[in-house]
Amino acid sequence: MDYILSILVFFPAIAALLGFVIDKDSARVYGITVAAIEFFLSLWLWFSFDGSNAGMQFVELIPVIPDFGVNYYLGVDGISLFIILMTTMMTLIGIMSLSVKENVKNMIITLLFLEMTMVGVFVSLDAIIFYLFWELSLVPMLYIIGAWGGSLRVYAAVKFFLYTFAGSLIMLVGMLFMAYTYQSLTGVWSFALTDWYALVLPVSYQMWLFAAFFIGFAIKVPMFPFHTWLPYAHGQAPTIGSVILAAVLLKMGTYGFVRFSLPLFPDAAVIWITPIAVLSIIMIIYTAMVAYAQKDMKQVIAYSSVSHMGIVMLGIFAMNAEGIGGSVFQMLSHGIVSGALFMLVGVIYDRRHTKMMDEFGGIAAVMPKYAVIFGIMLVASVGLPLTIGFVGEFLVLIGFYQVSPIMTILAGTSIIIGSVYMLSLFKKSFFGPVTKEENRNLKDLDAKETWSLVPLVAIVVWLGIYPKPILDPIDNSVKAMLNFMDEKAITQEAKDMIHVAKSTKEAK
């Protein structure tokens, strides 16, 4: 299976095209089957992946526009492998738990196209191909939010699209400039990431290019102050839209930082550590507070998701193996946990058609299974030890501690504020007497919902207790990347920053 990456990318797209022929009533089963096959293909990718090899594997390279240096260039390493797995898994579970009633067929086709673009982003090693999938992923999401969303759906969808589009066009100019610089130094056009890695740029160039890429990625993450599109998008999106958005689309931004910004511009990245850390901490604390002020359950989770992305950002800019490795792990755990939480909110929304916390109370007595799963996901989100959320957060905080203890303590408060708003949500909705009459007869989770959620619970607990099989390959690739950055960095500062981190790791 040399071409497994191409198969992974294009299988859902071809399935989506063929899906136009499928009858309306069978579309659901079709979607689940295709997503399941895709998931098994990605599992296969994992099994045939060589965990000890830190470099790119399953590389495919086909020149597309040789004059212009654009190649169809794919590959995975430990960093992208698990994000791909998470993508295919969340798509599968999202489709399984799909509660949309109208136009199910359109939804399934859209989701499959979306899956192609998402997998494509994480396997591309060519900037233009990356950009292509990156932009293309906006279109299905626009449709999902705009067609199945709440009352302000069109506004939310267009805002989402334009905001991200604006950021990525600035990033595109950065990419073009990068290619131009490469061409003027080597005489060859190339957009291949591995070629760009070899380029050592003066710090002033790095700063500008870093800024251009930063805008593109930061809007996607979304970093404070570019996060304003997200609450709208989440608030208006249907459940499946929120699940995919939180689980996968946000990860594209942080993945971009790891894949592009750090290895391409190590010196600029080190100079930018403090500003980005400050922004991340504002993002962590401020959005956590905003989350506490929300009355709508979904908004609580949306803001908590921004807050957690702050932790991911902080880890990436710790510039050491724990920090970056922890960030990548946190991306996975955030994807699974916030995806599951959005799904859970969707469950109750389907029954009561409201997400307001004060409409509920005492649900635990009526829906015990639901309450248990919600509880587990909630503590995982807060970062309780022995859940998946703990591992990533802990590693990130350890990593950043080496950079700045004070900022780490500030970031650590997120665990406290996080538990405040999450537990208050849980208390308001689940405990106490049943206050509303209509809540008395709510049905507990049905088979479809249970079977979508139980695997996620299993993963949350499994990886919380034993994260090693996933952490090891991630760690390998991250260390290779750090070594490479260390060699490439030209300023002494940057070398120290990256180097110190490495030596402490070795000392342990």
Added chain:
Amino acid sequence: MLEPINVSLESLNLITLAPMLIAIAGGLIILCIDLFKDGLHKSLYVMLTVLVLLIDLGSVIGLNLNERGFFDVILIDGISIVSQVLIIVGSIVFIPLALSSKRFHEYSYPEFFALFLFMVAGFQFMVASDNLILIFVGLETASLALYTLIALHNRSNSYEAAVKYFTMGALAAGFFAMGSAMIYALTGSIEIYKIAEVLGTRIGETDLMIAIFGGFILILVSLAFKLSLYPFHTWAPDVYEGASAALVGYMSVVPKIAAFVVAIRVFGMAIDLGIEPIRTTILVIAVLTMTLANIMALVQEDVKRMLAYSSISHAGFVMAALALDTTEANTSIFLYYALFMFTNLGAFAMLWISRHKMRRFNNRYDHPYEKFAGFIKIMPVGAVIMGLFMLSLAGVPPFSVFWGKIYVMQAAVNAGYIWLALVMGLNSVIAAYYYLKLVVYMFLKDPIKDVDTIYYNISRPLMVIIGFATVATLGAIFYIQPLVSYIYYMISASGY
């Protein structure tokens, strides 16, 4: 006694004239057929036109590179071949739009098709010469034919459009003649290469340079009218609104290619000589054009007017490439229009099939946004295809216009104009909003129930054309490489 002038036939190199003569002969044949037999169906004329254009295309491709002919006024260099190919291909793909299922006044006249061919010949003269007078003659031939074609669409606002276009066009022609006269007075020549020689030797003379700059500005103004650049664009939305969608699609591509070629010849020469104010003027005009046209497009209520402003903005985009004056930038002009042509063809063909004799949605507009509300529920394939064209125009990869955009932006970056690339990027975002507006109407709104289908004017040939445009838009990534290398080779062979 004057000496008799001896001109040998070989020295005329008449083969360089063949493409235009073929188009003109084709037009005459169509007129003759009409003389002999009345009431022939339009499909005959459409197909005859296509066939004549195919022969024309063949004769263009067969031309040798870098030749002169016909008293050296015809110049066959890479640019003239590439642009002639684009003009002819554009004409071939647009003329079958006449085969709509409903009858339209203009297509019942064979003169329509004859005029169309004369117009193509005019454009060919324009691009295949570096003699300002011949360019002027080509420009006028083409423009006069085009005014008539617009007026033939039997509607009151078509007459308005034609008269408006004619008035503006006449003004532009005046400016062109005036500019050429000034340049002739100052340099003693109307051949661009000779002008360049003269100016090259006298580049230091400030007063001459100021005067010649005035001459260039006059020509720039006249071309700006033709290219609908700000602030000379005001005719475009009204003319686009009045003319038939099929013709508007054509107008937004082919005449602009021809005008760009003239601009490359004239201003490329000026910028090469180092007359920097020309470059600055063009850049300012280009940035203003793309930005202001985009902002105007935001508030339009009619899709056709929106597309009119959007095509103004696209012209501004390409105009910026002109100011860079590098081989890549000149390549990007043709690449952009080649890619833009197919998407535009598709978009206007979609408008064309929705054309109804009555204005059923709005008293003023033919194609208000409401008309497309809920298109996805009425005609899913049509909506997806139209959505595709809109996304392509917005520059979403991997559709065709994206590659044009990225190439123009890359050319800007390479020439050191990073701010220009950023302006282009931000303009694409503004543009994305109004394209998305149509997508939102088509996909996310409910249809207005009491009005029947909007694919009123559809027919099989139109479906074929739309299918072709869709494939060309979707599959751009596969033919970019040969297209770029062909155009690049041609442009660099002619020394631009």
